[in-house]
Amino acid sequence: MSPTLNDYLLLSAILFAIGTAGVFVRRNLITILLSIEIMLNAVNLSFVAFGRSLGTADGQIIVFFVMTVAAAEAAVGLAIVIGLFRHRESLNPDTFRSLKW
Amino acid sequence: MTLFYLFGAVAVVASLLVIAQRNPIYSVLLLIASFGALSGLYVLLDAPFVAVTQIIVYAGAIMVLFLFVVMLLNAPHEETEHDEKIHPLRRPGPMRFGAALAAVLVVELVWALTRAGGSEPSAFPVAEFQTVRMIGKSLFTDYAFPFEVTSLLIIVAMVGAVVLARREAVKD
Numbered sequence: 001m002s003p004t005l006n007d008y009l010l011l012s013a014i015l016f017a018i019g020t021a022g023v024f025v026r027r028n029l030i031t032i033l034l035s036i037e038i039m040l041n042a043v044n045l046s047f048v049a050f051g052r053s054l055g056t057a058d059g060q061i062i063v064f065f066v067m068t069v070a071a072a073e074a075a076v077g078l079a080i081v082i083g084l085f086r087h088r089e090s091l092n093p094d095t096f097r098s099l100k101w
Numbered sequence: 102m103t104l105f106y107l108f109g110a111v112a113v114v115a116s117l118l119v120i121a122q123r124n125p126i127y128s129v130l131l132l133i134a135s136f137g138a139l140s141g142l143y144v145l146l147d148a149p150f151v152a153v154t155q156i157i158v159y160a161g162a163i164m165v166l167f168l169f170v171v172m173l174l175n176a177p178h179e180e181t182e183h184d185e186k187i188h189p190l191r192r193p194g195p196m197r198f199g200a201a202l203a204a205v206l207v208v209e210l211v212w213a214l215t216r217a218g219g220s221e222p223s224a225f226p227v228a229e230f231q232t233v234r235m236i237g238k239s240l241f242t243d244y245a246f247p248f249e250v251t252s253l254l255i256i257v258a259m260v261g262a263v264v265l266a267r268r269e270a271v272k273d
Contacts, residue, residue, distance in 0.1 A: 002102055002105075002225070003102055003105040003145075004225070007105065007109075008142070008146070010211070011112070011142075013210035014113055014207075014210075014211075015113065015116055016206075017203065017207040018113070018120060019116070019120075020202075020203045020206050021120060021200070021203035021204075021207075022119065022120035023199075024199030024200055024202060024203045025199065025203065028125065030128070030129075030167070030170070030171055030174075031119070031122075031125060031128055033167070034119055034128055035119070035120060037132065037159075037163070038116050038119065038132070038135070041135075041136065041139055044151075044155075045142060045143075048143055048146050048148050048151055051148075052146045052147060052148065052225055053225055057235045057236050057239060059148075060148050060151050060236055061236060061239060061240055061244055063151050063154075064151075064154065064240070065247060065251060067154060067155075067158050067159065068255060069254065070163065071162065071258070072255060072257075072258030074163045074166055075258050075259065075261075075262040076258050076262050078166060078170045078262070078266075079261065079262040079263075079265035079266040081170065082170060082173070082174065082265070082266045083265050086268075091174070
């Protein structure tokens with residue numbers, strides 16, 4: 001018995017939930033960015049599984065675009081983290097509340 | 102099937118450890134392991150191009166960028182320590198709400214997918230071999246415009262990253 005589409009979607013859902021939990025629970029900017037990467041990869045997995053199931057290459061092309069967006073997001077996000085760390089010497093997102101309220 | 106379970110288990114366990122680690126360096130290294138398992142899954146899905154790109158771009162480029170920043174900041178243990186020792190559901194205010202929302206998301210996703218599995222046992226069709234040639238062809242014909250816009254996005258991100266991370270010039 002080979003794995004079906006549902007198996008891949010279930011795995012993708014588990015990974016996405018892990019990423020979401022990481023964003024909500026962790027209080028470290030770097031780990032939060034890593035959790036976002038986990039979520040992006042979970043979605044990539046379901047894209048490829050759907051594309052394989054439909055017999056087209058479109059899923060893989062969308063994954064290609066998601067990867068470029070992830071690269072851009074990581075570069076800008078990490079630059080912001082460096083800037084924030086320079087100002088406050090902290091990576092805890094609760095330290096940065098100037099824009100809150 | 103065994104390979105699927107092996108790669109899936111590695112991916113899930115490594116991802117769990119990523120968000121459980123206190124030291125960001127271990128988090129980044131574990132995430133690379135998780136990406137390796139995912140690229141194995143892509144091979145199982147007959148997508149060798151995505152598998153190779155996953156290793157080269159994600160594990161090779163993006164994760165090295167993360168590792169570089171973690172080592173540049175040199176702050177693996179900061180004052181989040183005592184805050185994170187508290188159980189997520191016992192923390193003050195919005196954090197408890199967020200942890201509860203994450204749990205709800207898990208329940209919902211598992212519920213939806215197990216119900217979807219009952220109606221339609223969807224095995225994959227027999228693979229017509231999807232080569233890199235196919236991907237390249239449609240990337241430069243049907244998806245030519247998004248592909249070009251991607252280059253613009255990368256340029257903007259690069260300039261933005263340099264501007265944001267640059268040290269302020271000394272005012273004279």
